[in-house]
Amino acid sequence: MECLAKSALPERLAAIPDPPNRLYVRGAADVLGEPGVAIVGSRRATRAGRDFAHALARELAAGGLVVVSGLAYGIDAAAHRGALAAPGRTVAVLGSGLDRVYPQAHERLAREILANDGAVVSEYAPDAGPRKHQFPERNRLISGLTLGVVIVEATTRSGSLITARMAAEQGREVMAVPGPVTSPLAGGCHRLLKSGAALIEDADDVLFAIGYERVDASSRQPAAPPAELAGVLDCIGPETTTLDRVVGVTGMTPEAASEALVQLELLGFVAAHRGGYIRAFP
Numbered sequence: 001m002e003c004l005a006k007s008a009l010p011e012r013l014a015a016i017p018d019p020p021n022r023l024y025v026r027g028a029a030d031v032l033g034e035p036g037v038a039i040v041g042s043r044r045a046t047r048a049g050r051d052f053a054h055a056l057a058r059e060l061a062a063g064g065l066v067v068v069s070g071l072a073y074g075i076d077a078a079a080h081r082g083a084l085a086a087p088g089r090t091v092a093v094l095g096s097g098l099d100r101v102y103p104q105a106h107e108r109l110a111r112e113i114l115a116n117d118g119a120v121v122s123e124y125a126p127d128a129g130p131r132k133h134q135f136p137e138r139n140r141l142i143s144g145l146t147l148g149v150v151i152v153e154a155t156t157r158s159g160s161l162i163t164a165r166m167a168a169e170q171g172r173e174v175m176a177v178p179g180p181v182t183s184p185l186a187g188g189c190h191r192l193l194k195s196g197a198a199l200i201e202d203a204d205d206v207l208f209a210i211g212y213e214r215v216d217a218s219s220r221q222p223a224a225p226p227a228e229l230a231g232v233l234d235c236i237g238p239e240t241t242t243l244d245r246v247v248g249v250t251g252m253t254p255e256a257a258s259e260a261l262v263q264l265e266l267l268g269f270v271a272a273h274r275g276g277y278i279r280a281f282p
Contacts (some may be wrong), residue, residue: 001024001025001026001126002025002026003022003023003024003025003096004022004024004029005021005022005023005231006019006020006021008034008271009023010033010034010145011033011146011147012144012145013032013145014026014149014232016144016170017141017169017170018140019144020123021123022110022116022123023121023122023123023141024098024121024122024123024125025096025120025121025127026099026114026119026120027117027118027119028033028089028093028117028118028119028122029112029119031066031089031091031117031118031119032091032119032121032145034064034066034068034175035064035065035067035147035212036065036068036145036146036147037060037065037067037068037146037147037148037149037150037206037210038067038068038069038081038142038143038146038148038149038150038163038167039053039056039057039060039067039068039069039075039079039144039149039150039152040069040070040075040076040142040147040150040151040152040160040163041053041074041075041076041151041152041154041156041158042074042075042152042153042154042158042160042185042199042246043072043073043074043075043076043154043158043244044073044074045074045152045185045222046077046153046183046184046185047267049074049078049152049153049185050075050077050078050177051078052097052152053078053079053080053082053152054073054078054079054082054085054153054158055202056082056150056200056202056206057079057080057081057082057083057086057090058082058083058086059086059203060083060088060203060206060207061083061084061086061087061089061090061192062083062086062088063203063207063212064088065088066083066088066089066091066146067079067080067082067088067089067090067091068089068090068092068093068142068145068146068156069091069092069093070092070093070094070095070135070138070139070142071092071093071101071102071103071104071106071110071120072233073105073106074153075134075152075153075224077106077109079106079152080109080113080255081093081109081254081271081272082086082270082281083118084112084113084116084118084268084271085271085278085280086280087116087280088116089117089118090113090116090117090118090120091113091118091119091120091145092109092113092118092119092120092121092123093121093122093138093141093142093145094121094122094124095111095119095124095126095131095134095137095138096124096128096129096130096134097122097124097126097127097128097129097133097137098120098121098122098124098125098126098134099126100127100128100129100130100271101120101165102127102129102130103161105146107241107246109253111266112265112266115266115267115268116211116266121137121141122138123137123141125256126132129151133152135159136159136162137168139159139162139163140163140166141164143163143164143166143167143170143172144166144170144172145173146167146172146213147173147210147212148167148172148174148205148206148209148210149163149164149172149173149174149175150175150176150177150197151163151164151174151175151176151177151188151189151192151197151198152177152189153177153179153185153186153189154176154185154187154188154189155179155184155185155187156187156191157188158160159166160186160188161188161191161192161194164176164182164197167237170194173198173209173210174192174196174197174198175197175198175199175200175205175206175209176188176189176190176192176193176197176198176199176200177189177199177200177201178190178193178199178201180208182270188220193202198273204276225267225269226263226267229260229263229264229267229269230251231250232246232252232257232260232261232264233252233269233270234247234266235249235250236264236269236270236277236279237276237278237279240275240276240277240278241277241278242263242275243257243258243276245276246260246261260275265277268280
């Protein structure tokens with residue numbers, strides 16, 4: 001774990017109106033200075049919202065952008081997983097200390113972020129537990145690390161709107177994804193769109209809004225899996241492959257197959273998806 005003093009903060013974060021006095025970093029600190037986009041939204045997201053966030057993050061990460069989010073349930077987790085699937089880099093900004101990952105159920109996701117050259121950061125002491133007021137506070141860091149913020153599904157009372165407001169105050173691009181007018185989860189996004197937020201339907205809209213040009217991220221793709229995992233990877237394609245399918249094809253025990261899949265996921269070759277796994281890249 002590294003602790004960055006205010007004088008050592010990445011340039012974009014140091015320039016916000018109220019930068020943190022210190023930033024605790026676990027993982028690759030250099031990623032904090034790379035061009036990034038935040039993708040945030042409802043914790044109680046719909047399947048369609050999660051799928052959109054995953055696909056958007058995956059395409060943006062494949063184009064060379066770092067995806068920043070808050071490790072929360074719903075849209076945040078989908079965004080992190082989408083970036084990992086590119087494979088790309090992603091940063092999780094916690095509302096708790098780094099030794100108290102919250103939600104606890106996402107400790108494994110945090111480990112995957114670190115294993116794929118990303119970072120998990122917090123302005124709170126490592127042993128600090130999650131407290132309600134800390135989550136709105138950390139939102140300024142999510143926007144502060146990025147070139148802009150995309151809101152995917154948010155009610156009119158969503159904490160994601162706090163992130164959008166802070167992004168606007170910091171001079172960042174505010175972007176929102178429209179939804180059905182009858183859905184409460186579209187209300188916050190539509191309010192932002194009426195206020196001048198950029199309307200986002202795909203990754204190209206995001207790139208245009210922030211004025212960013214795609215780069216080839218293929219150089220970050222691992223060349224080949226370890227020999228002992230190659231047979232398992234051969235079972236995984238662009239469609240979701242279940243553990244049972246891997247066991248049936250390879251003849252491995254469920255325990256051995258599960259362990260191999262976890263290793264492939266940590267190495268960036270596959271990504272968890274809808275109860276199974278998909279290839280992280282072609």
